[in-house]
Amino acid sequence: MRRYILxxxxxxxxxxxxxxxxxxxxxxxxxxxxDLMLPEDAxxxxxxxxxxxxxxxxxxxQQFGIFIANALRGDLGQSIRHRQPAVEVFFSRLPNTLLVxxxxxxxxxxxxxxxxxxxxxxxxxxxxxxxGTIAVLGIATPHFWLGILLIYIFSVQLDWLPTSRMGDYxxxxxxxxxxSTFLLAGFMRLIRSSMLEILDSEFVKLARIKGLSETIVVWxxxxxxxxxxxxxxxxxxxxxxxTGAIVTETVFAWPGIGRLTYEAVIFRDFPLLQAAxxxxxxxxxxxxxxxxxxxAYVDPRIRLAE
Amino acid sequence: xxxxxxxxxWLLPVLLALAWTxxxxxxxxxxxxxxxxxxxAQSVDPIQETRxxxxxxxxxxxxxxxxxNFENGGKGPGVAERWELAKDxxxxxxxxxxxxxxxxxxxxxxxxxxxxxxxTMSKESISxxxxxxxxxxxxxEVIDEHTVRMYTNGVQVDFPENLSRATxxxxxxxxxxxYIETVGAEEFRKKxxxxxxxxxxxxxxxxxxxxxxxxxxxxxxxxHFKRLILLLVPEESTRVAMVRxxxxxxxxxxxxxLKEVKAAKMKVVSVPGTMQAIYQIYGLYLPESQxxxxxxxxxxxxLSLAIDRQQIIDHVMYGEASWPLPxxxxxxxxxxxxxxxxxxxxxALRYDPKRAKQLLAEAGYPNGFELKFANFAMAGTPFMSQIxxxxxxxxxxxxxxxxxxxxxFGSFAPLLLGxxxxxxxxxxxxxxxGRPVAAPRFYTAFHSRSDxxxxxxxxxxxxxxxxxxxxxxxxxxxQDPVKRAEKTNRMIELxxxxxxxxxxxxxxGYWAVNPKKVGAFKxxxxxxxxxxxxxxxxxxxxxxxx
Numbered sequence: 001m002r003r004y005i006l007x008x009x010x011x012x013x014x015x016x017x018x019x020x021x022x023x024x025x026x027x028x029x030x031x032x033x034x035d036l037m038l039p040e041d042a043x044x045x046x047x048x049x050x051x052x053x054x055x056x057x058x059x060x061x062q063q064f065g066i067f068i069a070n071a072l073r074g075d076l077g078q079s080i081r082h083r084q085p086a087v088e089v090f091f092s093r094l095p096n097t098l099l100v101x102x103x104x105x106x107x108x109x110x111x112x113x114x115x116x117x118x119x120x121x122x123x124x125x126x127x128x129x130x131x132g133t134i135a136v137l138g139i140a141t142p143h144f145w146l147g148i149l150l151i152y153i154f155s156v157q158l159d160w161l162p163t164s165r166m167g168d169y170x171x172x173x174x175x176x177x178x179x180s181t182f183l184l185a186g187f188m189r190l191i192r193s194s195m196l197e198i199l200d201s202e203f204v205k206l207a208r209i210k211g212l213s214e215t216i217v218v219w220x221x222x223x224x225x226x227x228x229x230x231x232x233x234x235x236x237x238x239x240x241x242x243t244g245a246i247v248t249e250t251v252f253a254w255p256g257i258g259r260l261t262y263e264a265v266i267f268r269d270f271p272l273l274q275a276a277x278x279x280x281x282x283x284x285x286x287x288x289x290x291x292x293x294x295x296a297y298v299d300p301r302i303r304l305a306e
Numbered sequence: 307x308x309x310x311x312x313x314x315x316w317l318l319p320v321l322l323a324l325a326w327t328x329x330x331x332x333x334x335x336x337x338x339x340x341x342x343x344x345x346x347a348q349s350v351d352p353i354q355e356t357r358x359x360x361x362x363x364x365x366x367x368x369x370x371x372x373x374x375n376f377e378n379g380g381k382g383p384g385v386a387e388r389w390e391l392a393k394d395x396x397x398x399x400x401x402x403x404x405x406x407x408x409x410x411x412x413x414x415x416x417x418x419x420x421x422x423x424x425x426t427m428s429k430e431s432i433s434x435x436x437x438x439x440x441x442x443x444x445x446x447e448v449i450d451e452h453t454v455r456m457y458t459n460g461v462q463v464d465f466p467e468n469l470s471r472a473t474x475x476x477x478x479x480x481x482x483x484x485y486i487e488t489v490g491a492e493e494f495r496k497k498x499x500x501x502x503x504x505x506x507x508x509x510x511x512x513x514x515x516x517x518x519x520x521x522x523x524x525x526x527x528x529x530h531f532k533r534l535i536l537l538l539v540p541e542e543s544t545r546v547a548m549v550r551x552x553x554x555x556x557x558x559x560x561x562x563x564l565k566e567v568k569a570a571k572m573k574v575v576s577v578p579g580t581m582q583a584i585y586q587i588y589g590l591y592l593p594e595s596q597x598x599x600x601x602x603x604x605x606x607x608x609l610s611l612a613i614d615r616q617q618i619i620d621h622v623m624y625g626e627a628s629w630p631l632p633x634x635x636x637x638x639x640x641x642x643x644x645x646x647x648x649x650x651x652x653x654a655l656r657y658d659p660k661r662a663k664q665l666l667a668e669a670g671y672p673n674g675f676e677l678k679f680a681n682f683a684m685a686g687t688p689f690m691s692q693i694x695x696x697x698x699x700x701x702x703x704x705x706x707x708x709x710x711x712x713x714x715f716g717s718f719a720p721l722l723l724g725x726x727x728x729x730x731x732x733x734x735x736x737x738x739x740g741r742p743v744a745a746p747r748f749y750t751a752f753h754s755r756s757d758x759x760x761x762x763x764x765x766x767x768x769x770x771x772x773x774x775x776x777x778x779x780x781x782x783x784x785q786d787p788v789k790r791a792e793k794t795n796r797m798i799e800l801x802x803x804x805x806x807x808x809x810x811x812x813x814x815g816y817w818a819v820n821p822k823k824v825g826a827f828k829x830x831x832x833x834x835x836x837x838x839x840x841x842x843x844x845x846x847x848x849x850x851x852x
Contacts, residue, residue, distance in 0.1 A: 049436055050436075081347045155547055156547050250540050268716055
């Protein structure tokens with residue numbers, strides 16, 4: 001297991017270097033932040049002065065050399081827009097995203113597990129059809145539209161909840177529900193199909209023949225096996241949620257890293273964009289490593305093979 | 307007895323001052339909440355911001371040397387009550403108001419003005435007009451505590467404009483010399499102080515800025531609210547929802563939201579003269595462009611006559627836009643014969659497809675021609691690309707085969723630089739922003755040394771280009787106001803008759819207002835941002851909406 005973890009960490013490091021290089025060069029192909037920082041009546045000398053002040057006037061390979069040298073010391077540059085170390089800006093917003101993502105994940109899992117199981121147990125019934133509809137709606141409904149709709153109903157019309165922004169516990173409800181909808185749909189479908197496969201397997205038949213109650217057969221034997229692929233999906237979703245909740249963060253004016261990354265793209269804030277994507281990559285590598293380790297513990301076959 | 311007299315002598319003014327302060331403070335209550343689509347760099351240090359959002363969130367805290375004409379738009383008295391150009395035209399003297407102070411009680415003097423400008427021009431500053439200031443300012447001299455003289459390189463008749471928020475920049479914003487030199491720049495950014503009617507209480511990056519009103523009378527207006535909060539809410543429908551629920555008193559909106567806002571019985575405040583949507587044509591001065599249909603002035607005029615601007619105002623802008631004046635001219639523009647240009651624009655910018663077809667036929671294109679069009683929107687004016695779609699449709703009806711490419715502005719902007727090889731013969735959307743003086747924006751578009759150089763560049767500067775360069779120079783150095791007005795109007799005429807940059811509509815800034823959360827107020831014409839208006843916004847019970 002130790003060798004496995006070390007190997008994965010080394011692979012992650014190589015991946016990060018590749019990501020940093022690609023983001024550095026691709027970002028600079030998209031334009032000059034100075035164009036977006038100056039007003040319409042700026043003169044060429046205004047542009048030259050600002051380009052020089054921001055350190056964007058050197059040749060690209062020179063800028064890359066400086067970036068790598070600094071990155072090795074943990075310095076990913078200064079945000080052009082915020083005039084602060086890019087990593088500091090990123091970490092100042094990360095907690096805001098982490099406040100809402102676990103809630104969304106938990107809500108999705110709490111609802112998806114029983115719905116997926118019931119859907120599998122009562123295949124073809126009204127429960128299965130309702131669950132299927134929820135799944136389709138959850139996947140097909142754009143987050144953006146759902147968020148705006150929830151604001152309209154629960155804030156504007158009913159005045160039950162605040163429209164947006166961070167605040168007390170009520171501020172978390174709508175963004176959490178919006179984020180969890182897609183997750184719920186994905187988890188539920190996977191749990192259902194996993195359960196259906198496992199319910200037909202030989203060991204389940206044996207468990208029933210041995211006289212175990214249906215509750216124990218389903219919740220102890222089937223569910224544990226059904227959750228293995230769900231774990232993989234959890235890792236994929238978690239990484240995507242943390243790094244890409246940009247739509248929800250925009251609709252609900254939530255100052256998280258999804259929105260920060262989007263703003264870095266729009267304003268060509270190269271250092272911040274690089275820092276955000278590299279940190280996102282670190283998070284995803286870390287989450288995937290956790291998933292793989294958990295996999296090994298949940299499924300003894302994988303542990304033995306390693 | 308003498309002591310009693312003296313006692314009474316100083317006691318009365320003190321009591322009066324206390325009473326005045328108490329009255330002023332007593333009238334301040336409640337929190338004014340504004341939802342904005344942008345807070346720019348959200349930096350509390352004026353030298354770390356480059357664009358107009360500073361006029362939302364820095365303006366409450368920092369006064370500018372030159373201020374506004376609140377009624378008509380354009381510049382007016384600021385911290386400087388008045389200013390004079392020397393007879394030789396090589397210096398400006400600014401006379402400051404007396405009795406102004408910083409939030410920590412230190413007096414605001416001419417030393418602070420000198421310090422502020424020098425700081426704005428310093429190496430660490432990313433102020434957008436730093437280079438221009440460095441070029442224009444030779445030296446700054448403190449004459450006395452309330453008088454400062456700025457020596458310019460050459461005659462700079464529009465110099466005071468550059469120090470007002472009525473133009474684009476934050477260059478005239480004043481910073482406290484003694485405080486910054488004592489605590490250092492880093493500490494200043496953590497605990498900023500200014501001389502404005504609001505003090506910063508809290509700055510949460512990506513979320514909000516909170517302010518508290520000063521509790522003494524302020525020359526810009528003593529705030530009626532005790533607290534001010536600017537919220538960053540990027541999504542427009544969320545901002546509108548916040549106004550509807552009362553979570554925000556005011557929110558910035560685009561024309562699309564006007565209908566919903568009015569249907570929800572919220573008020574709409576439109577700020578006139580904030581911008582023009584225009585289209586402009588590149589590279590026609592080059593020898594290789596002479597065969598391009600657009601090189602013929604009749605074709606260019608035809609494109610304008612093919613556009614039904616009233617339809618765009620009514621249906622794209624939902625009635626909340628105006629018929630434009632010539633390029634970068636607004637009702638508050640200085641040195642301009644507004645009445646003349648108003649008549650001109652009604653006639654010259656009319657919708658006349660019949661005449662447009664005639665002109666095309668005369669030019670040798672009765673069946674139209676091919677045209678490349680670059681469509682995009684710029685920050686703060688998302689409706690530009692919709693207007694672009696509409697005008698290409700009008701041109702198609704004229705028989706022009708339009709090949710339209712949609713850009714995100716950040717990827718179009720680099721194409722404007724240098725030789726503009728990819729833009730030769732291309733028409734693109736663009737905009738002008740409301741400014742009291744037209745010369746700088748004319749420079750950007752038409753001067754041979756500017757970025758856009760629509761009339762010519764370097765050795766490729768034909769007669770029109772040379773004439774413009776000379777006329778522009780004459781405008782910027784002319785000290786006699788009558789002659790300057792004459793030259794400005796000639797410059798406008800030269801550009802208008804050439805049809806290289808053509809206004810489509812005059813846009814406005816739009817705001818949704820909850821009348822239960824804020825009283826009736828007037829914006830400053832030409833200034834979309836409300837940073838200089840917050841202190842003049844009454845509470846709803848003080849001045850209800852009609």
